[in-house]
Amino acid sequence: MTTATHLRDKFAVVTGASTGIGAAIAERLAASGAHLVLVARSAGKLDETAERLSRRHGVTVRTVPLDLAAADAPTRLAKTLADEGIEVELLVNNAGVSSRGPALDGDPARFRSLIDVNVTALTELTTLLVPAMVARGHGAVVNIASTGGYIPSPYLAVYSATKAFVVSFTQALWAETRGTGVRVVAVSPGPTKTPMNARGTRSPEAVAATVVRALAGTGPAVIDGKANALTAFVFGRLLPTRLVLAIARRIMARGGD
Numbered sequence: 001m002t003t004a005t006h007l008r009d010k011f012a013v014v015t016g017a018s019t020g021i022g023a024a025i026a027e028r029l030a031a032s033g034a035h036l037v038l039v040a041r042s043a044g045k046l047d048e049t050a051e052r053l054s055r056r057h058g059v060t061v062r063t064v065p066l067d068l069a070a071a072d073a074p075t076r077l078a079k080t081l082a083d084e085g086i087e088v089e090l091l092v093n094n095a096g097v098s099s100r101g102p103a104l105d106g107d108p109a110r111f112r113s114l115i116d117v118n119v120t121a122l123t124e125l126t127t128l129l130v131p132a133m134v135a136r137g138h139g140a141v142v143n144i145a146s147t148g149g150y151i152p153s154p155y156l157a158v159y160s161a162t163k164a165f166v167v168s169f170t171q172a173l174w175a176e177t178r179g180t181g182v183r184v185v186a187v188s189p190g191p192t193k194t195p196m197n198a199r200g201t202r203s204p205e206a207v208a209a210t211v212v213r214a215l216a217g218t219g220p221a222v223i224d225g226k227a228n229a230l231t232a233f234v235f236g237r238l239l240p241t242r243l244v245l246a247i248a249r250r251i252m253a254r255g256g257d
């Protein structure tokens, strides 16, 4: 089990920490006494967050401005951490990009970049950083998925497919790492009010609290919020796929989440 208390004076890496859910997770971890490595493209926003968190919580915060869509980004981040002797106790793969609109109208290059961030970087960072945790017998990785990973989402087709990957990959890795002392869990927010989703109803702080609770749990996947969990269960498990797709198409065509 990994709790927030276990993270005191240990390093947590949070990707996509410049804003939204990632910034809220970083704040929550810093409040628990964790030192942080914050990753995103916006160097200025990362530095502002780092300065605020270290002043408020007295923790060390290192920023690594990086485009995770770049093919060498995960290895560069792993090398930076190794060169600086940073032992990663917690990896939060939170960085993500969305894709709204009909899939067939989408820009293939944009889809590639989205998949590189949501899937490739997440997978590579996990496989680069988690083996050391397994060797030590402690550590954790939280992969931020989405309720869209449980329900195919017309007009968010590529995005929700990447999140289905995150849920599936993380659950399988959870099984592979049973008994190693390493906590592996997928956390799925539903619509959350951030720069990605102005119509979101949950707060990033609520999702961050769910992440901390998920760390202390034992299961392979957690959904943020009771209503989101019910929606994922009913639409993802109970109802026939054709009906789910018909309903989802109507909701998403109206610009819903």
Ligand SMILES: NC(=O)c1ccc[n+]([C@@H]2O[C@H](COP(=O)([O-])OP(=O)(O)OC[C@H]3O[C@@H](n4cnc5c(N)ncnc54)[C@H](OP(=O)(O)O)[C@@H]3O)[C@@H](O)[C@H]2O)c1
Binding pocket: 015, 016, 017, 018, 019, 020, 021, 022, 039, 040, 041, 042, 043, 045, 066, 067, 068, 069, 094, 095, 096, 097, 098, 117, 144, 145, 146, 147, 188, 189, 190, 191, 192, 193, 194, 195, 196, 197, 200
């Ligand atoms: N908001 C929702 O309704 C919702 C629902 C379900 C799941 N989620 C998931 O929650 C996670 C956080 O989403 P959010 O709502 O907080 O989104 P957000 O406010 O748009 O933040 C996304 C974060 O990812 C970073 N990022 C994006 N592209 C990147 C790249 N190429 N390289 C490095 N960092 C990159 C962004 O920083 P820079 O722009 O500075 O690079 C930012 O820090 C995502 O995985 C998202 O899919 C969100």
